[in-house]
Amino acid sequence: MIERLVVIGVGLIGGSFALALRAAGVVRHVAGLGRDPQAMARALELGIVDEVCESPEQAMRGADLVLLAAPVGQTGPILASLLPFLEPQSIITDAGSTKCDVVLAARGVLGERIGQFVPGHPIAGSESNGPDAARAELYRGKKTVLTPLPENEPALVERVASAWRACGSLIHTLSPQDHDRVFAAVSHLPHLLAYALVDDIAAKPHADMLFQYAASGFRDFTRIAGSSPEMWRDISLANRDALLTELDAYLAQLTTLRATLAAADGRGLESVFANAQRARREWIEAIEAGSPPPQHRDTE
Template sequence: MDKVVIIGVGLIGGSFARALKKAGAVRHVVGIERSAAFAQRALALGIVDAVATDFAAVADADLVLLAAPVAQTGRILAALAPHLAPGTIVTDAGSTKADVVAAGRAALGDKVAQFVPGHPIAGRETNGPDAAIDDLYVGKKFVVTPLAENAAPDIDKVAAAWRACGAVIHRLTPEEHDKVFAAVSHLPHLLAYALVDDIANKPHADLLFQYAASGFRDFTRIAGSSPEMWRDISLANQAALLAELDAYMAQLAQLRTRLAAGDGASLEAVYGNAQRARRQWIEAIEEAEAPPPTDTAE
């Protein structure tokens, strides 16, 4: 690609830029960032080659990536729509998709065919340009959630960009995406935030944190993520997240009943089932991410 414009040059957008550059897949990267400090930092780090404050910068781009909080999607798309040339494809990295698709249709009108939504399944608990790394997406999934209006070559163009970053391409509908990630991403974040907030509000919080060890750290790692981003995700996927939260609360109520009754056998059964399921999941991940065998034949 000759030119890529990235709107939001923090962890996700910055890592996308770094990965494309490392792969030699782009000649020129322009960053658009609401924080002037972030923009200048991304420029100083070499994440972008130039910064812009006007959405007219997308006019001659091959690809535009929206890597901003999902609640900003509609506003951003509406601002860049007048400058969107016929050959430019826009994609996003939002963690919810049904709301993003609705925002895209409202903001882009007859240009919505140029918008190919997607979601990279990767991240870290740190934010900003300094958190961006060039291998964030290697071996990770990128879920493309195309629209009926999207042309196959445009979907392929988005997939090829993420493939150049090392991602493995998957495809879901926006509705399928939001149901899946309510369970395996959005609910875990809500739970991690809730637990840390609960501990932090206790009168002896300092003592509790003093003795919190690796298990607590691992369980709550994702509570270090951006509160603004996860506020927007939670509200954007409210219905699916509420359904998962209700199911989880029912599970907790059952566990409480078993614990109160001193029913060790049924507690162990739940723990054992969870252990087996997690081991199978980890083994599946390790198998999927294993490097191909090296051919040593002479």
Template sequence: MLNKVVIIGVGLIGGSFALGLKRAGAVREVVGIGRHPEATARALELGIVDSVGTSYEDALRGADLVLLAAPVAQTGPILQALLPHLEQGTIVTDAGSTKCDVVAAARAALKDRVHQFVPGHPIAGSESNGPDAALAGLYDGKKVVITALPENAQQDVERVAAAWRACGAIIHTLSPEDHDRVFAAVSHLPHLLAYALVDDVAAKPHADLLFQYAASGFRDFTRIAGSSPEMWRDISLANRAALLAELDAYLAQLTSMRAMLAAADGSALEAVYTNAQRARRAWIEAIEAGSSVSPSCPQPQDNT
């Protein structure tokens, strides 16, 4: 049982964390803080938080756990603001989609107290934003990756892990570097592609006609382009090197497939499509079987 949890950013991710803890009876008090008063007021109205913090000093008094659920570029400034009021027994974690930049920001802001920061990343979400999007069951059966630091005490890592488990999540561990390489490929690049496709279609002179006939395939492929532009701007820039490497590899694949199409090489195109179909089926079967990855991929470290 956590006595007091402070959530900075009470939208989809932070709000769902609060609701998950409350559903499990794992917290006595949740305090919300945010940049937008209307959002924190709405979170209070919905019962996501029990009170709204008017200052970090008041909010952090007696806190067991603080969750940063804000765009990753804000990590450093937020931690700097927290530091003067951060009690020795309080652990801070985050929900950022990049980790190397977050760890660097934490080291710069917290210095010799960086041991109180345990980085994390819940692998769950939606294209919806704000407190009204929060769901108590958002993390049920979903992975949360903890990228613990050498300075972290095991009991502090376990406090963070236990909170996420209370929300229904499954805990995995990766290094910050491995985390950013993995998610550049399977999360950050897909978001970039979805945004690029919708922006390209919207810029065409006959965009209205195109959108009129866009159906479920277009909708499914571009769903994630409905996510927060601010958040994904920060993620793209924070993981720039790994994302550029993945983008270059994808451009090479597109160039190869363009050549197949130009040459009317149907067998080569079909081979690419078949391989992709096979890989996707294996991935879906692995998910349905409760496995973390497809049989052809290395197993990530799991501490459950």
């Protein structure tokens, strides 16, 4: 039982965490802390939190578990505001989409108390934002990646893992370095591409006509461009090196594809399309089969 949960940033991610733990019956009291008074008032109105705190001191009083659900660029300042009031029993975790920068910021702020911070990343979300987007079932059947630190006691890691399991999540473990390399390819690059495509079309002189005829394919491909620009700015900059590597590889693929198209090489185009179709089908089948967490070797 979590006696006091503190959620910093009660939007889609933080709000859904609180609602899921409530639905599982494993939390007694949820305190919310955030920078937007209207959003916090709405979270209270919706029953996501029991209390809206005016200060870190008020929020951290008696806290068992603290979730940082704010843009990763805010990690250092938020932790600095919490540190003077961090009690011995309190565990802090986060939901950031990058981990190396988050760990670096946490080490710089928490120092010898870094063992109380267990980094994490739930692999679930939506293009919607704010407390109204939160839902208890968001994490059900979805992965949560933990990137434990050498200073984390196993019991503390298990307490964070058990909270995510109570939300219905499947726990995976990666090193921060492996995490950021993986998600540069399968999450951060797709967001970059979706934003770039919509921005490109919006800048054309006949954008109104183009959007008028855009249908489900365009909507599905660009759905994630509706996500928080602030959050994805921070993620892109935080994982810049890995993201640049993936972007360069994608640019090379586009260059090859352009040459294939310019040469009217139908067989070459079909080969790329068929390989992509096969890989996507296998990926979907693996998801539907509920494949167990693979064993990963941590790398530096």
